Structure formats: C-alpha cells, structure tokens
Amino acid sequence: MKTGHPQLDGQGNLKHFLTIEGLSRALLVEILDRSEGFLGVTLQAVKKVPLCRGKVVANLFFETSTRTRTTFELAAKRLSADVLNLNISTSATAKGETLLDTLRNLEAMQVDMFVVRHPSSGAAHFIAAHAAPHVSVINAGDGRYSHPTQGMLDMLTIRRHKGDFANLRVAIVGDILHSRVARSQIAALNILGAAEVRVIGPRTLIPAFAEEALGVRVFHDLREGIRDVDVIIMLRLQRERMTNALLPSEHEYFQLYGLTAERLGVAHPEAIVMHPGPINRGVEIESQVADGPRSVILEQVTNGIAIRMAVMSMCIGTQNIAMQADGKTDGETNG
Amino acid sequence: MAEVDRISIRGGRLIDPANRLDREVDIHLADGRVLAIGEAPPGFEPERVLDARGLIVCPGFVDLSARLREPGLEQKATIASETRAAAASGITTLCCPPDTSPVIDTPAVAQLIQQIAQRHGFARVVPAGAMTRDLDGKQITEMAALKLAGCPVLSQADRSIRNAQVQRRAMEYAATFGLTLFLHPQDPDLTSGGCAHEGRVSARLGLPGIPEAAETVAVARDLALAGQTGARIHFRGLSTARATVMLAAARGRGVQASGDVAIHQLFLTEDDLDGFDANCHLVPPLRTRADRDALRHALAAGEIGAICSDHQPHDADAKLLPFPETAPGISGLETLLPLALRLVTEGVLDLPGVVARLTVGPAEILGLDLGHLSPGATADVCIFDPNDGWIPTPETLLSHGENSPFLHTQMHGRVMATFLDGRIVFERASDR
Numbered sequence: 001m002k003t004g005h006p007q008l009d010g011q012g013n014l015k016h017f018l019t020i021e022g023l024s025r026a027l028l029v030e031i032l033d034r035s036e037g038f039l040g041v042t043l044q045a046v047k048k049v050p051l052c053r054g055k056v057v058a059n060l061f062f063e064t065s066t067r068t069r070t071t072f073e074l075a076a077k078r079l080s081a082d083v084l085n086l087n088i089s090t091s092a093t094a095k096g097e098t099l100l101d102t103l104r105n106l107e108a109m110q111v112d113m114f115v116v117r118h119p120s121s122g123a124a125h126f127i128a129a130h131a132a133p134h135v136s137v138i139n140a141g142d143g144r145y146s147h148p149t150q151g152m153l154d155m156l157t158i159r160r161h162k163g164d165f166a167n168l169r170v171a172i173v174g175d176i177l178h179s180r181v182a183r184s185q186i187a188a189l190n191i192l193g194a195a196e197v198r199v200i201g202p203r204t205l206i207p208a209f210a211e212e213a214l215g216v217r218v219f220h221d222l223r224e225g226i227r228d229v230d231v232i233i234m235l236r237l238q239r240e241r242m243t244n245a246l247l248p249s250e251h252e253y254f255q256l257y258g259l260t261a262e263r264l265g266v267a268h269p270e271a272i273v274m275h276p277g278p279i280n281r282g283v284e285i286e287s288q289v290a291d292g293p294r295s296v297i298l299e300q301v302t303n304g305i306a307i308r309m310a311v312m313s314m315c316i317g318t319q320n321i322a323m324q325a326d327g328k329t330d331g332e333t334n335g
Numbered sequence: 336m337a338e339v340d341r342i343s344i345r346g347g348r349l350i351d352p353a354n355r356l357d358r359e360v361d362i363h364l365a366d367g368r369v370l371a372i373g374e375a376p377p378g379f380e381p382e383r384v385l386d387a388r389g390l391i392v393c394p395g396f397v398d399l400s401a402r403l404r405e406p407g408l409e410q411k412a413t414i415a416s417e418t419r420a421a422a423a424s425g426i427t428t429l430c431c432p433p434d435t436s437p438v439i440d441t442p443a444v445a446q447l448i449q450q451i452a453q454r455h456g457f458a459r460v461v462p463a464g465a466m467t468r469d470l471d472g473k474q475i476t477e478m479a480a481l482k483l484a485g486c487p488v489l490s491q492a493d494r495s496i497r498n499a500q501v502q503r504r505a506m507e508y509a510a511t512f513g514l515t516l517f518l519h520p521q522d523p524d525l526t527s528g529g530c531a532h533e534g535r536v537s538a539r540l541g542l543p544g545i546p547e548a549a550e551t552v553a554v555a556r557d558l559a560l561a562g563q564t565g566a567r568i569h570f571r572g573l574s575t576a577r578a579t580v581m582l583a584a585a586r587g588r589g590v591q592a593s594g595d596v597a598i599h600q601l602f603l604t605e606d607d608l609d610g611f612d613a614n615c616h617l618v619p620p621l622r623t624r625a626d627r628d629a630l631r632h633a634l635a636a637g638e639i640g641a642i643c644s645d646h647q648p649h650d651a652d653a654k655l656l657p658f659p660e661t662a663p664g665i666s667g668l669e670t671l672l673p674l675a676l677r678l679v680t681e682g683v684l685d686l687p688g689v690v691a692r693l694t695v696g697p698a699e700i701l702g703l704d705l706g707h708l709s710p711g712a713t714a715d716v717c718i719f720d721p722n723d724g725w726i727p728t729p730e731t732l733l734s735h736g737e738n739s740p741f742l743h744t745q746m747h748g749r750v751m752a753t754f755l756d757g758r759i760v761f762e763r764a765s766d767r
Binding site: 006021099100118120121122123125126130142143144145146180183207208209210212213214 | 533534535536537538539540541542543544546610611613655656657658659660
C-alpha cells in the first residue's frame, strides 16, 4: 500500500529526504538556492545560524564513513542543533530488531532527526516508515539505492560552474551497478533537465536495462563516452570488485577507464572533473587530473556542508509548520 | 467438528473438472466417500442436509506448496494453525516442503508431521521428503523409506542441488521407485545475493538482481537430466515466460515434466517493489508484466496444470527490516481462492478451469487419487460463494503469518464449508 509521497508532507514540503526520485524540479532548485545562501554562512567568522536551535540530530551510521558523517555533523552544528553520533556495526547477528530498537531508544531521547547510512537499499524508506510522526529522516546513503545529499551537492557544484543544466552533457564513469551516488546524480540531472546523461563502464558494472530504467546513454568506451562532455564524474571503485569476477584487475581497469590528462583532452575544453571521494589515485583517476585545474573535487566537499544545512533546515521547517498546524487545530477544537 | 457420516449437499452448482461435470446437482457423502451424484440411493437418510443453492460445490483444493513451519519454526506458525487456515480456505490436501527443522529426510520426521496433522484433523498434510540428507545437495536420502513413510514426492525446498551429477543420481534413484521430484528451478549461484528481478525496477532501486537466466539455466539443466534419466520432475513455482516455453517444448518431446505457478505471480510484477514493500520480497522474484502474462497464458493453455499458494507464513520481525534483509514469501492460503477467482473475472480461465487447477491438476502431479468427486472417491469437498466480498486483515486471517501484500484489498469469493474425508472441518457462520 503506497500512501502519498514518502518524503513530502500534505503541502508538498520536504518532511524526509530519502531519495531524489519523484521530487519536482522546483524543489530541487529550492534546495540549491537555499544552499547558496548557506555557502555564505560557512565563510563567516562565526559560522552559526539558529535555524535548528533546540533540535537534536542523531547520525545513525550502520556503515563506516568519515567524510559524510563529518559534514552532516558540521552542517547540524552550524544550524545550532545538538548532534549525537552513533556508529553501529552491522555484524550478521546484530541487525533486525536492533535497527528498530535503536530507533525507538533514540526517539525516547527526543531526537528530532535521524541521518541514516545503511548497507541495504531501501533502509531509509524503512526507517522513515517506522519512525515516530514528528521525526525526520535524512538518507546519508542506503545500499545501492540513494545518496541524495551527495547527488544534490554535485548539482550545486555543477551549477556554480556551468550555470544552467539545459545544455549540459554529463558523463558518469565507473561502477554504476553498485553506486547509490550515481543513481542519485542521474535522477537529479534528469529532473533538472540536463541535455544528456551518459554512463561509462564495462558491462559487469552497468545495471541491466540502464538506458530505459535510469534514463541514460550507455558507453563501454571511455574516450567515446566523454567526447565533448561538460562534466565528468568519476566514481570510486571498491577494491572488493576484483574478487567476485566483476573485474580482472585494477591495472586493466585503469588502462580502460582511468581518467588521465591525455584522455581528458577529448572532453569539452572547459569540462570539470568531479569525484565523490575518497579517491583511489591510479585506479580510477590520475593524480595529475585529480589535483589539476579542471578538478572541483574539494569544492564538492565544501558544497556538501551547505547542501546538508539546506536539507536539514527545510525538514525542520516542515516539522515546525506541522507543530504550528497542530497548535492551531487544537485551538480551534478547544475553542 | 460434528461426527456426521451421511451428508447431502443440495442445490449447488457442482463443478468436478475430472469428470467434466458442471451443473446444478445434489451430492451425497457417506462413510468418508462420495456416495452418489444426483439422486440419493434408495433408503439413504442423511444426518445432515446442506443447502448449497447459489453456491459452488467442488473437490477440496490440493495445494502443492505450503510451509507449516512445524517442526522447528513454531514462532512462525504451527501445523495446527496453518491446517486450520487451510480448511477455512477450502484446501483439504497440502504438500509441505522438507525445509523444516529437522529436515524431512527420515521416515520419522515425515510420520511425525502426518501424525500431528491427523491429530488436529483440519487438512491432509503430504510431506515432500528431502532429496538429499539435511538438504545438503550431496548425499541422497533413503528415498524408498521416505516413500513408504508417506512422501509421494521429494524435493530440495529452495536449496537446489548445485552439482549436476548429484542431481542426475537423485533423479535416477527416485525414478526407480516412481517418485516425482519437485524442483525449485533457480540456479543457486545466479540467485545468490539477489532479492529482486534483475530488470528495470531493480536497476532503479539499486536492489541486487536475480536474472531471468537463474530460472532458465536451472530449467534447461533439469529438463536435460530428466530426458536422460527418464525421471518425472515437477517445476515448483515458475516465474519466467521463457521457462514456460522450454517446459512446453520438452513435454512435446516426451520429457516427463510439469510445472506450477504461485498464485501471486499471476497478479504482482516487479513494479510492485516500488516503495520497498517487504511483502513483495519473493523467491523466485516478481518479474515483468510480460512474464506474468506468459504465466497466465501457459496456465490457460494447460502447460501449467496447477496453481498453488506457495504459503510462507512469517513472524512480524522477519519482515521488519530493510527490504533485502527480509525473509521472502507470502502468507497465501487464505487468499488462494479469491485470487484464483480473479482469473475468471479477468478472462484468463473459466470457473471449471480454475477449479481444475486447484484440484485434479495438482492431485495428478502429486500422484494421489484426490481432487475429484467420482462415486467412491474420498469425500474432500469445498463449498464456496464466488461472489461474497471480503477484505483480509490481520484480524480475519487464521494463519499465524500476516505477511501478505493483499491485506486490506477487496476480495471476492469465500469458502462456506469444507469437508475432509466426509467430515465437516470448516463451516462459516452464515446469515443465509
């Protein structure tokens, strides 16, 4: 039974941020515009605004992460929220009830927002479906499905360099099959109206039916795929892909799909190079490119804080609207 | 349960596909057998007369796969709870796969299950014995002993044998004793780690996929081995269009193979995974609309001779997890009939066709003399109202498993009474 949109309230405000799929272009633009405002805050001497004062944010990480967790923590603190960090190991025995029990315990501590990372696709939807009604859930990466704040920070980075999305050609290179980052980027680019989204990789790393299912063009040759593109997004290659017959070796992968300065020459002369990090130098990208003038990789990190501030403040804002509405309704019924 | 030996069921529309019978006629039961159709023999005095006007009277349903979870998984369900749910659903015979704990790999476990079922008396439980010890896929079981202990068929439940040589030997040994093998046609390596059909929806949702080839590879191997060994095999739970074509072609060549389909595969597709509804997590997975349509076609054409519930009751916790981590399966006994009747409204089969695939079709696959109402036959009878509307909810379900994507949806068709061996094992309180 699907009742309504899983992440919007009745008025179309963002209640949870689970996925980019199904959101309107206007809402994505609102997130980007709001983030631009927060980019200013991050440059101030006093880097705090009071939008989430008195709110408690719990970072609930069932998968290890340094960068994403840290930027969420910084974002919450700059919004003046209190932050709890919980790293929960997911050994095969310590799952299941633990997940819901953890949730209930934190709710009992009056947590207002969960920032969740989990190894299973759909985990954020599951948690949002079972969280208390006043709680917001932000997906910090679930399995292979979605990493929406990463998708949006990449859109912010692209917009700051390229302006409009309408004429953009974007290529995403690497392990699309296992990548929640790629799925979120593709959804965002399609909603924002990019001219063309390409994915590039060997068949073992491209999902079946990718063209129709995701709305992309598939290339298996790097040079062909990045020809004339405006944006190249390199994905991180997990080393365990070598052990399960998906790839023969890092060497051959770099030979075929590694981004070198020489290969970058076939892209548009002003093409930017992005990477969600952490980088495997010499596996998917050459240091000369990663550290070169076309690389915007470190900007992505800065933009990540602003995007997370935007999304968190929007969800908390929706909570506040709901509380006021409840208050008004009570007043009416009592009066 | 009233101890009544002589019963007349009057005025119902009697549908007995095995005897090509479909008309309004009385039926009389005595001493656990069908005594007569039409006029009662002179001097017959029923102890009970049921008014079945406006209702369908047919053989009790035979379900080729229903997990009862006992012994070993009683936190999910018990033989008592699930056979009671079966009786209320018109199902008089059900075949339980061997993946109990302990596994049904010895006569003792097979007999235990039948004894518990007989003690409760709601439905006839036919255990499928294991093909290999502890379902390990390596060492074949004492198949002759399992047959003597009441297992007409053998199976690996969903733990398919990887080694083709072991599979071949199991087929040969089973064929020696005329045992049919119920095969789960899913290649274990191609299935491993997957939780959704590898297609458009899994690509978008990032769910680890199970390719169509997981089924076709297994079907191709097992059809080849059945042709080689002369064994009789049955594919439990087909899910792909291509496999139905392969099955039909092999049957045309004389391979002794049959197939069934789980009722939910005839209605749900991969699209139902949107929103990550854990109740739609199934093995084999829900596939494409084209696959669903092909399954319906194969069913209508008679290439698939049986519909089963593929009942898999779970405790609530088994589904309270992110989608890929949930236990697969639907609690399906109680929606089997109303969903099957939807095939009539949707023009897939006529009513006798539906009844055939719930009765004589599966009974023949099991090799049991059940599923028909010839005079002298076992008096397993179902009386149902095809139009009665109802909505399944956790409160209405008798099964301990409440895991169904069909909860809170409108159903039409309800069982009014069920007879097992001539005894009333279920009767709905009626305001008629």
